Structures are given as C-alpha cells and as structure tokens.
Amino acid sequence: MKKLIVVGAGLGGLALALRAASAGWSVHVVERYRTPGGKMNRLVQDGYAFDTGPSLITLPEIFTALFDECHVDRSELQFHRLLPLTLYRFSDGCSIAYPSSLADLAQTLEKFESDKGQGFWRLISTGAKLMELSRRTFFRTTPRELPSVSEAIQLLSALRWMPIRNAWGNYANAVERNLSSHYLQRIFLRYPTYVGSSPYRCPATLLVIPYLEFALGGWYPEGGLYRIVELIVDALGAKGAVISTGTHVRRILHRNGRVCGVELECGDVLEADVVAFNGDATVAHQLLGSSQPALKRIERSMSGVVFLVGLKSRLPEDVFHHTIAFSQDYRKEFAELFDERKFPADPTVYLNVTSKTDPSTAPPGGETLFIMANAPAIDGAKWRHLEPMLWERICRTLSRCRIEIPESHIAVRLALTPEDFEQRYAMPGGSIYGLASHSYRTAFVRPPLRDRRIGGLYYVGGSTHPGGGTPMVLISAKLVFNLMQRYEAHS
Numbered sequence: 389m390k391k392l393i394v395v396g397a398g399l400g401g402l403a404l405a406l407r408a409a410s411a412g413w414s415v416h417v418v419e420r421y422r423t424p425g426g427k428m429n430r431l432v433q434d435g436y437a438f439d440t441g442p443s444l445i446t447l448p449e450i451f452t453a454l455f456d457e458c459h460v461d462r463s464e465l466q467f468h469r470l471l472p473l474t475l476y477r478f479s480d481g482c483s484i485a486y487p488s489s490l491a492d493l494a495q496t497l498e499k500f501e502s503d504k505g506q507g508f509w510r511l512i513s514t515g516a517k518l519m520e521l522s523r524r525t526f527f528r529t530t531p532r533e534l535p536s537v538s539e540a541i542q543l544l545s546a547l548r549w550m551p552i553r554n555a556w557g558n559y560a561n562a563v564e565r566n567l568s569s570h571y572l573q574r575i576f577l578r579y580p581t582y583v584g585s586s587p588y589r590c591p592a593t594l595l596v597i598p599y600l601e602f603a604l605g606g607w608y609p610e611g612g613l614y615r616i617v618e619l620i621v622d623a624l625g626a627k628g629a630v631i632s633t634g635t636h637v638r639r640i641l642h643r644n645g646r647v648c649g650v651e652l653e654c655g656d657v658l659e660a661d662v663v664a665f666n667g668d669a670t671v672a673h674q675l676l677g678s679s680q681p682a683l684k685r686i687e688r689s690m691s692g693v694v695f696l697v698g699l700k701s702r703l704p705e706d707v708f709h710h711t712i713a714f715s716q717d718y719r720k721e722f723a724e725l726f727d728e729r730k731f732p733a734d735p736t737v738y739l740n741v742t743s744k745t746d747p748s749t750a751p752p753g754g755e756t757l758f759i760m761a762n763a764p765a766i767d768g769a770k771w772r773h774l775e776p777m778l779w780e781r782i783c784r785t786l787s788r789c790r791i792e793i794p795e796s797h798i799a800v801r802l803a804l805t806p807e808d809f810e811q812r813y814a815m816p817g818g819s820i821y822g823l824a825s826h827s828y829r830t831a832f833v834r835p836p837l838r839d840r841r842i843g844g845l846y847y848v849g850g851s852t853h854p855g856g857g858t859p860m861v862l863i864s865a866k867l868v869f870n871l872m873q874r875y876e877a878h879s
Contacts, residue, residue: 389413389414390408390413390414390661390662390876391416391659391660391661392408392415392416392872393418393658393662393663393664394664394666394760394848395637395640395650395663395667395675396665396667396849397417397418397419397421397426397631397666398425398426398428398616398849399426399616399858400666400849400850400861400864401417401419401426401619401848401849402425402617402620402860403454403663403862403865403866404664404848405417405622405624405629406458406460406620406623406629406843407454407471407865407869408869408872409458409623410457410458410460410872411754411829411869412457413650414658415624415628416623416630416631416634417627417628417629417631417648418652419631419634419635420634420635420637420813421521421634421812421813422633422635423632424617424621425441425614426441426666426849427440427441427442427809427813428539428858429441429614429781430612430614431802433698433802434751434799434800435747435750435751435754436696436754436756436800437612437742437750438635438749438758439612439614439758439803439831440521440694440799442496442613442857443613443740443742444607444608444710445455445467445607445613445738445747445859446600446601446605446607446738446857446858446859447600447604447859448467448607450859450863451465451467451858451859452465452505454862454865455623457879458619460485460619460620462619465609465615465619465747466614467607467608467609468604468609468745470602470605470606470607470709471593471775472485472486472492472708472795473601473606473710474710474711475707475708475710475712476571476711476712477500477711477712477713477716478487478571478714478789479716479789482571483706484571484572484836485708488797489579491631492855493505500569500572501568502568502642503568505856507568508567508572509566510566511566511816512602514555514562514592514595514599514605515598515600515602516599516603517769518555518595519600522596527854528867530695530854530867531787536568540846547656555595555610556591556594557589557591558588558589558591559577559590559591559594559595560591563576563587563593566786575767576716578596578712578736579594579595579597579601580594581690581762582857583597583689583825583856584820584821584856585689585712585714585724585821585824586725586826587751587828589824590826591827594825595756605858608709608745610690610746610838612746613858623833631758635652635653636653637651637652638652638653638675639677640663640665640672640675640845642676642842642845645841645842646662646842647660647663647767647843647845648660649663650663650675656669662846662876663845664848664868665814665845665846665847666847666848666849667813667814667849667851668815668816668819669815669820669835669849669852670850670851675840688765688816688822688823689819689821689823690762690765690819690820690821690824691724691809691818691819691820692760692763692806692818692820693760693761693762693782693804693805694758694759694769694803694804695757695760695779695782695803695804696757696758696800696803697793697798697800698751698754698755698756698757698798698799698800699750699756699757699794699797699798699800700753700754700755700796700798700799701754701755702753702754703791707739707741707859708744709740709741709742709745710738710740710741711738711739711741712736712737712739713736713737713785713788713789713791714789715732715734718736719838720734721734721735721736722733725762725763726764726824729758729764729766729835731761731763731774731777731781732762734781735743735761735762735781735785736762736783736785737760737782737785737786738759738761739786740758740759741756741757741758742758743755754799759782759786759793761778762807763799763818765815765816765817765820766817767816769806769817771806771807774805775803775805778782778805789829795819807820820856821850821851821856822851822856823835823851825855834852834855835847835852835853836853837853837864837868837871838875844876846868846871847868848861848865848868850864
C-alpha cells in the first residue's frame with residue numbers, strides 16, 4: 389500500500405487525498421491551521437457563520453465529479469444557481485443587475501451599447517472558444533509533461549478551437565475595443581481579479597472567466613462553501629485517512645533523489661512513499677533544504693482585506709447576495725495596487741451577503757456580510773494597525789455607491805488582512821493565487837505538478853497548473869493523482 393503525505397489541507401490537498409484514499413492508498417494530511425480547508429474556511433461567532441474565502445462556485449459539475457469518481461454520497465450537497473448573480477453599483481448612481489435571462493441581457497445591451505451588444509457577444513464568443521480549447525487541452529494535461537501519443541493527437545485536433553481575434557494581446561485593450569459603455573467595460577475589467585490579477589496587465593485569454601460566469605452561471609452550495617470541505621473531510625475519515633490539524637511541517641525529507649517523509653516541528657518524523665505539497669509552490673524550497681533552488685521570483689497575485697460583519701438588522705432588498713461597489717478610477721486603483729504597492733485610496737468593494745440566500749448563516753432578523761477589497765501582497769508587511777483606515781476607506785466606497793453599514797447595528801466585526809493570510813496559510817505577502825497572471829507564461833505555464841529533481845514529490849493547488857479558482861484546484865488534484873499513478877506505480 390502506497391503511503392501518501394499531503395502537506396496542507398486546502399481544497400486541492402483534500403481533493404488529492406480523497407482520490408488517493410479512494411484508490412486504496414494510505415493517506416495522512418498535515419495542516420498547520422486549526423481547521424482543514426485552507427482559504428476555503430469557516431468562522432462562526434455569536435450565531436453568524438462566515439465563509440472566509442471563496443464565495444462563489446462555477447462549474448459545479450467538477451465538484452460533483454470528484455465525489456462521484458470517489459464513490460462518495462453527495463446527496464446532501466445542493467448547488468443553487470444565483471439569479472440574478474451580481475448587482476454592480478457605480479458612484480454616479482447607476483446600477484446594473486447581472487442579467488438572469490437572454491431577454492434581460494438584450495435590454496441591458498440595447499440600453500448601454502451603441503452596437504446593441506455585438507462587441508459583447510464577440511468577447512463572449514472568444515471566451516467560449518477558449519473554454520472549449522481549455523477543456524480539450526489545459527484541463528487534461530500539464531504543459532510540463534510529455535503527452536502520450538493519444539494526448540498529442542487530442543492536443544493537435546483541439547487547436548481548431550483557438551480563437552484568432554481578441555484572444556491575443558492585452559485584456560483591457562480587448563474589452564475597451566469591443567465595449568463602448570464605461571459601465572460594461574468596468575464589469576468586464578473586474579474578472580481578472582478572480583485570479584488576483586490586473587486587467588491592465590493580463591492577457592486577453594482570461595476572457596474565458598466572464599464566459600464561465602455568464603454562460604454557465606454562479607452557484608451557492610446550501611449551507612455555505614465550507615460544506616464542500618466538510619463533505620470531503622467526512623469521506624476521508626470513512627476511507628481511513630488521517631488529518632492532523634495545528635501541525636507544522638519543518639522539512640520535507642528526501643534522500644538519494646527521492647522523498648521519504650516529513651519532519652514535524654515537534655521533531656516527529658512521518659514516513660511516506662509520496663509527498664504532495666498543497667501550498668504556494670514558489671516557497672516549497674524552504675521545506676526542502678538550502679540545496680534546493682527556489683522557483684524564479686515572478687510578480688505575485690493580489691491579496692485582500694476582508695471584514696466579516698454580523699448585523700443585527702437586515703440590509704435593503706437592493707443589496708444582493710453578491711454586490712460590487714466600484715471605485716471612481718479603476719485604472720488608478722490598479723496602479724496603486726501593483727505599481728505603488730499600497731492599499732487604494734478609493735478601493736472597489738465586494739460585498740457577499742450569504743444570508744440573502746441562506747438565512748441559516750445569521751440569527752433571525754440579522755445579516756451575514758463578507759466585505760472584501762483588493763490589497764497588494766507584500767512580504768512581511770504589517771497590516772493590523774491599519775484596520776481603522778481600511779474600514780473607513782471601504783465604508784466610504786460603499787456609502788458613495790448608496791450602501792450603508794449602520795455601525796450601531798454591528799454585532800460582530802472581524803478583520804482578515806494580508807498579514808493574517810501570510811501567517812495562517814504560509815502565503816508570501818498574503819498572495820491568494822500565487823503568481824499573477826500577467827503574461828502568457830504565468831497564466832498558462834504555472835509551477836509544475838511534479839518535481840523533476842526529487843522523485844515522489846508533487847505540488848497541488850491554485851498556485852500550480854491549471855491555476856487559481858476552486859474548479860481549477862480540483863482539476864489540479866485530479867491531474868496530480870493521474871501523474872502519481874503514472875510515475876509511482878512501480879517505484
């Protein structure tokens with residue numbers, strides 16, 4: 389029986405552990421934080437239940453496939469499509485609800501676009517082709533592994549899906565070239581932030597993201613996103629896997645060019661045939677010893693400032709489950725984030741009110757709010773003393789967009805800063821998605837899933853291939869286990 393140790397109980401590490409345990413491997417997951425889930429975690433205080441990380445599910449079929457392929461009963465996991473998905477609010481008084489039908493969309497495009505939406509459909513069509521290309525290539529294998537003959541044939545045949553127009557060049561340029569409305573431009577420019585990147589620096593291939601959300605929808609799992617983690621953890625227990633939380637790994641052990649286990653901070657040694665690192669792949673060398681070189685330092689993705697707020701009263705009906713309050717100058721905001729490396733003076737604010745859909749997340753008559761603004765990832769930066777300033781700037785943006793958070797009604801207010809993310813999850817500077825997707829290389833040739841220098845060592849999660857976002861993390865876990873079966877069967 390193969391022994392696998394997974395360092396890190398994020399979504400990717402847990403999904404990989406579940407696949408291995410379902411195949412009969414002996415699995416031990418070691419997590420430094422007190423609860424499993426990584427960034428997809430939960431905090432409960434005074435009756436308010438907060439998902440502290442991802443707040444939206446796309447491609448729910450990838451989640452259901454994980455459970456089905458691992459023979460796990462998922463009847464308790466119910467996904468609800470959010471319609472309308474998002475309300476976008478602007479400081480000049482305009483607001484746009486994310487259309488929930490083609491008829492609504494046609495009305496919106498006719499109102500805001502001089503060409504009645506032809507440019508919009510060009511962008512969506514580009515995203516659709518990129519998605520099909522990704523399904524046939526990117527989601528099936530990794531660029532750093534030599535494909536089999538059948539895989540090579542599939543890769544070549546998939547090239548017909550490569551869109552010629554709009555997919556090349558800069559993302560923001562493609563958006564501004566195809567959309568005349570300042571409002572719709574701003575909505576499209578937000579999507580690269582889903583992978584912690586600037587729309588003004590990333591390639592237009594990220595147009596796949598708005599296509600995913602528009603065409604395939606955004607979903608909320610009943611009970612919150614942490615319900616997914618709980619279901620995986622329960623399944624791991626039923627399959628005999630072990631999860632050790634609050635346990636720090638000091639070193640990944642290797643000899644004669646192959647992993648042999650991990651050493652814990654307490655001095656204990658756990659032996660293993662295979663080790664998978666579920667964390668920021670660019671810092672894994674710190675656990676391997678000074679002889680192992682670090683991956684080349686490239687620009688990191690953004691972090692975030694989060695306030696978890698429990699209200700004793702309800703917000704108005706014109707605040708949706710997902711609401712975006714835009715800054716006045718989006719380009720300046722990203723210059724502050726990536727050039728000046730500081731929290732924006734006028735941040736765009738994302739508001740996730742789960743209690744709008746799921747009243748069980750708040751006491752009767754109350755509201756559960758996850759409030760987030762983007763922040764730079766700066767190694768070792770101190771953020772906690774800035775909390776009053778951060779809260780004031782966020783509330784100013786919300787107020788300008790006609791959203792008021794009544795201070796006298798706040799029952800719970802907790803802050804999570806890049807400093808917390810860095811210390812809690814070993815994310816350098818609090819970078820949420822690892823490398824920023826500011827080039828074709830960093831967007832599509834991520835750190836490798838398999839270590840070429842040390843046999844039996846693998847990397848899984850949002851910082852590796854195929855990238856950030858919960859569906860991509862599950863694909864990463866599947867690809868890693870495929871590699872393990874390929875390379876470890878006879879080792």
